[in-house]
Each structure stands twice: as structure tokens, then as C-alpha cells.
Amino acid sequence: MPVHTAPRPLPALARPVAEALAMVRFARKVFAAGASSIAGGRFPVAESVVQTWYAIRVCTLPALAVSIPFGIILALQVGVLAQEVGAVSFTGAGNTLAVVRQASPIITALMLSGVAGSAICADLGARRIREEIDAMEVMGLPVVERLVVPRMVAIVIVAILLNGVVMFFTILTTLSISVVLQDLPPGSYLASVTTLAQLSDLWLSLTKAAIFAVICAVVASYKGLGAQRGPTGVGEAVTSSVVTNFILLFAANFAISQVHSTFAGGPIG
Template sequence: MSAFRRSGALPAQAAARAGNGLREFGRMCSLALDVLVAMGRRPYQVREFVVQFWFIASVSITPAILVSIPFGAVISLQLGSLTSQLGAEQFNGAAGVLVVVQQASPIVTTLIISGAGGSAICADLGARTIREEIDAMEVLGVSPVQRLLVPRVQAAVCVSVLLNGLVSVVGVVGGYFFTVVVQGGTPGAYLASFNALAQLPDLIISTVKAVLFGFLAGVVASYRGLNPKGGPKGVGDVVNQSVVITFLVLFFVNTVLTALYLQLVPAKGT
């Protein structure tokens, strides 16, 4: 009988966890909507936005550059090996650049924004929450969303766009170096294949991903930072949770956007 009760308790626990997860997801979506609405309201927190923008950029630029170089190198070396086996070396440039711009840049941006910027946002808001600063602001009639969340999310979006462009440039330059210098490719063939297959929508979808990723990273970090449990230890827990949740959400969104783009936008020359 006790074993039956234990086995019956497992589905109940799973259902309870699923219900809690759905409620958390709904609250996060509600917070995202509140942030979007508050972005169009005055007063604009320009000073706070500049401070947050500079902080997130300062902790993200160097890691982004250091990560983008091996990304471009690995992609170029792997594609160079495959195209050499197939006798299609002339497509090295196009394949490498398209992979870097469409996929590698948004993914690196995701890792950096969620790991460096998002964790800092979550820790800051979590510390403010356990010190009851958020409750004090609400008592005084100051909106925490307008005062704290909006400038942080906006800063995350702007830094994400800039990082995406930076990673694209560094990745393309690194890919060119490893393809032409290391593997002995032809510079003219590299550039010609890129011009033949690359198109403006490739850059547009990369920028759209960067904007959406920055917004989601800021919202997830803000939501977890506003809901710590257990004092200082709880702040550390929500920081870890925010990074993991952001990774899962952004990789899922990246997959959906990539699939839609490949289905809706025809390849150049088709």
C-alpha cells in the first residue's frame, strides 16, 4: 500500500511542478508585456540607461571578441575540410560568412549577454529585492518596472545588437584569415562566393535575433531577480537559474526563427 501511495504521489508532484512552471511562464510573459508598455511612457530613465549600457558593454566586449575568434576559426576549418572533400572549395567564403552571420553571431551574443549582462542584472535586482528596496519604491508610488527594469532591458537590447555586429565582423575576418592564410585558399574566390550567395535578409535576420535575444535575456534576468527566496543564498540561486533559463529560451527561439527564415526567405539565386 505504501509503495502504491508513493507511486501515486509522483504524478501528483509532476503535475504540481508543471502547474508551477506554467504560472511562472505566465508571470514572466506578463512582466515582458509590462516592460514593453513602460518603454513608451515618460519619464525616460536616460541616466540609468547610460550607466547600465556602459556596464553591460564593458563586461561583454572582451569575452565576445575572445569567443568569436575560435568560432570563426572552427567554422572555417571544418567547412574548408568538407568542401575540399567535395571539390567545392569555391564556396568556402559564402558558407563560412553565412554561418557566422546567421548562426554563430546570435549564439555568441546569447552566451555573452545571458552569462555576463543577464547575471549582473539579476544579481543587482535580487539584492535590491531582499533589502526591500523594491517594496519601498512601490510604497512611495514609484514603478520598479519604469525605474529599474526598462533601462536595463533597453541596455541589454542595444548591447546585444552591437555585440552581434562585432562578433559578425570578427568572425568573418577570422574566417577569412584561416581560410586564405592557414588553408591556402584564394582571396578572390572567397570574396566572390560570398558576393554570389549572401543577401541583405541574412543580416536582417541576424539583427532581429540580436534584438529579441537581448530583450528576452533582460526580461528573464529581471524576473528572476525580482523573485529571490531565502536571502543572499536565494540571490545566488536565481542568478544561476536566470542564466540556465535564458540559454534554454534563446536557443529555442533561435531554432524557431532559423526554421521560419529558411522556409520564408528564398536562397539567393533560386
């Protein structure tokens, strides 16, 4: 009679779990290298400045190009909904809270992962297939400390700055659309913002942007350093990096919003 054996674990399920654990270990290694480099006075400031300026140049215009149409759509949808429920006086507060708590950090994160993150992944992947990473490891140079940590710090700085820029232009767009197309008094629009918006909403937005930036940098660096099979492997690593970042960023946004809503109270963050 045939012997029935237990089914083998599905590779399709085991591989994502193993890769997630590997990224967690890599993130811990990055944080440890960052703390060690700062404490030991070895932090590569020049490399961090170069990466910060590069991320600002490549991310600012795409982020603004997305924030303005997003603000237009948001203003129209919130305005229509406010008129239907008879809460036109709270249109400004609704638009502002949606931008500060959700839209601004999400737009910033998507631009960083799609533009700066893919550039980091491609750069590190190219270094890997050219065996530059192997040469650094043979010479005993700390790869994570020299290459990953300054890029992560640069992405965090750019995320916080870019989040403020996106927030300003998106709120300005919602204000313009509400005043011009929906005939709302600008004074009433701005006055409603102070009724619901608080300083904690701004801190929530900046915290989200910083956390999203760390996720973006860690995932992009992990995928780039793991690139194989020549230029084709680098392209696959970049694609995998962007897709993984998008999934993790939306998951992190949901988790942070739920935690904020639970402990801070009020509407979901």
C-alpha cells in the same frame, strides 16, 4: 472497496508552465511600462546610458574571446567539408552565412545572458533582499519603469552593437584561417560571399540579436525581482536566470530560423 481518484497534476510539470506564463505576463508589463514612459517623457535616459556602458565594458572582451576560436573551428570544419564535396569555391560563402545567420547572434546572446544578464539579476535580487524594491513600491514609484525598462533598452542596444563586432572578428578569423592554412585565394574567398549572402541575412542577424536581448533582459529581471531567502536566494536566482536564458535563446533561435526559412526561402536561417 478503495475509491480510485484521478491522479494529481505533477508539480514538476505544472511549475515550469506556471513560471512561463508568469514571465509572459511580466514581459507584457515591461513593454507596457516602456511604451508609457516613452510616451509620457519619463524614460530614464541617464540610467539607460549607465547600463549600456556597463554592458559594453563587461561583454565585449568575453565575446571576442569566444568569437575568435569559434571562427577558427568553423573555418576548419567548413573548409574540410568543402574539399570533400568539391565546393571549395563556396567556402567563403559558407563561412560567412554560418557566421551572420547563426554564430554571431548566438555568441552575442550567450555573452549577454551569461555576463550582463547575470549582473542584472544579481543587482535586482540584491535590491529585493535589501527591501529597496519594497520601499519603492510603498512610495508608489514604478519599479518596472525605473529599473527594468532602462536595462532592457540598454541590453538591446549593446546586443546590436556587439553582434556587429562579433560578426566582423569572426568573419576576419575565418578568412585568415582559410587563406593561411587552407591556401585559398583571398579574392576567390571574398567573391564567393556575394554569390549567396544577401542584405536580408544581415537584417536577420540584427533582428535575432535584438530579440535575444529582450528575452535576456526580461528573464534576468524577472528572476532578480523574485529573489528570496537572502544572499543564497540571489545566487539561486542568478543560476536559474542563466540556465533559463540559455534554453529560451536556443529555442528562439530555432523558431526564428524556421520562420525565416519558411517565408524567405533558401537555406535555413
